[in-house]
Amino acid sequence: MVYLTRSEHFNAAHKLYNPAWSYEKNEQVFGKCANENWHGHNYELLVTVKGQPDPDTGFVFDVKRLSNIIKDHIIEKLDHCNLNLDVSFMQGKMCSTENLAIAIWNQLLPHLPEAVQLHCIKLYETPRIYVEYYGEE
Amino acid sequence: MGDKVAVYRKEHFNAAHRLYNPGWDAAENERIFGKCARPNYHGHNYELEVKVTGVPDKRTGYVMDMKLLSDLIKREVHSRFDHKNLNLDTEEFKNLNPTAENIVRVIYDLLRPHIDAEKDLLVRLYETPRNFAEYPA
Numbered sequence: 624m625v626y627l628t629r630s631e632h633f634n635a636a637h638k639l640y641n642p643a644w645s646y647e648k649n650e651q652v653f654g655k656c657a658n659e660n661w662h663g664h665n666y667e668l669l670v671t672v673k674g675q676p677d678p679d680t681g682f683v684f685d686v687k688r689l690s691n692i693i694k695d696h697i698i699e700k701l702d703h704c705n706l707n708l709d710v711s712f713m714q715g716k717m718c719s720t721e722n723l724a725i726a727i728w729n730q731l732l733p734h735l736p737e738a739v740q741l742h743c744i745k746l747y748e749t750p751r752i753y754v755e756y757y758g759e760e
Numbered sequence: 761m762g763d764k765v766a767v768y769r770k771e772h773f774n775a776a777h778r779l780y781n782p783g784w785d786a787a788e789n790e791r792i793f794g795k796c797a798r799p800n801y802h803g804h805n806y807e808l809e810v811k812v813t814g815v816p817d818k819r820t821g822y823v824m825d826m827k828l829l830s831d832l833i834k835r836e837v838h839s840r841f842d843h844k845n846l847n848l849d850t851e852e853f854k855n856l857n858p859t860a861e862n863i864v865r866v867i868y869d870l871l872r873p874h875i876d877a878e879k880d881l882l883v884r885l886y887e888t889p890r891n892f893a894e895y896p897a
Contacts, residue, residue: 634888636776636803636845660845661776663803665888705776705800749774749805 626742627683628671631693633702636663637718640707661705666723667747668697670731672739684739692734697727720748724756766813767823771833773842776803777858780847801845806863807886808837810871814879824879836870860885860893868895 638661639653649657656662670693674683704710706718712730716722724746732741747753778801779793789797796802810833814823840850846858852866864885875881886892 632888634802634804636801655843658843658845658849660848661801661803662774662843662845663776663801664774665805703795703798703802705798705802708800709798749772 624673625676625683626671626673627686628669629686629689629693631668631690631698633666633668633698634663635666635701635704635706636661637706638662639717639719641717664748668727669745671743672735673742674739692731696730696734720746720752720754724754728756728758763815764813765816765823766811767826769810769826769829769833771808771830771837773806773838774803775806775841775844775846776801777846778802779857779859781857804887808833808867809884811882812875812879814876824875832871832874836874837867860887860891864893864895
């Protein structure tokens with residue numbers, strides 16, 4: 624089994640705010656991340672697929688195709704957007720990096736051919752904060 | 761070559777913004793600024809590099825105490841911009857488009873009065889790992 628990773632990036636605004644809580648409770652839990660007028664990040668997204676290299680091409684998967692799938696179904700919907708307001712698949716969810724990684728997994732999965740398995744979504748919110756999601760255990 | 765030495769301090773902050781000229785209609789803003797003009801904002805992890813140049817003090821060996829420089833950046837820059845919406849939450853960009861060019865000049869002007877006049881100051885601001893601006897040029 625070989626693991627193949629493609630890295631992409633997008634810039635977006637968001638805030639962490641639970642509408643079921645009071646303003647004070649949000650401030651207490653999320654601190655400055657709850658700022659009502661948003662803040663933002665340069666997100667780095669690493670998508671890892673796994674499989675056996677094809678004997679004819681030597682590829683686990685054509686990485687250019689992987690890049691295009693990520694761009695069409697993820698980057699196009701997130702880049703230069705407000706994650707809370709503009710992104711259909713984040714509606715009704717808390718826009719944490721954890722939830723965003725899960726949502727990206729679920730968005731990508733139907734678009735990958737059966738020959739490759741999605742292995743990991745690694746999402747950097749800042750150079751020092753990232754999450755990894757490996758699908759349902 | 762003289763006796764001058766340059767010291768640098770790196771800091772970072774996260775903020776939302778959009779690029780928009782209120783003197784233009786939405787179509788013209790879209791034409792000039794593209795997706796950076798989107799109404800619900802997007803955001804960045806801004807990386808800031810502050811360079812101070814001067815002759816090291818004979819008693820301390822310092823051009824400038826890095827802890828004091830760090831505290832100064834936190835007080836003048838972070839308190840204003842970190843986890844904020846640059847367009848909505850700051851006095852500095854109420855009437856100034858928050859491009860990397862304008863932000864780097866604003867930061868220079870905020871820091872300059874607090875650094876010894878005989879020292880040179882240069883500020884570099886990364887909006888993304890590949891887009892950055894420097895002042896003075």
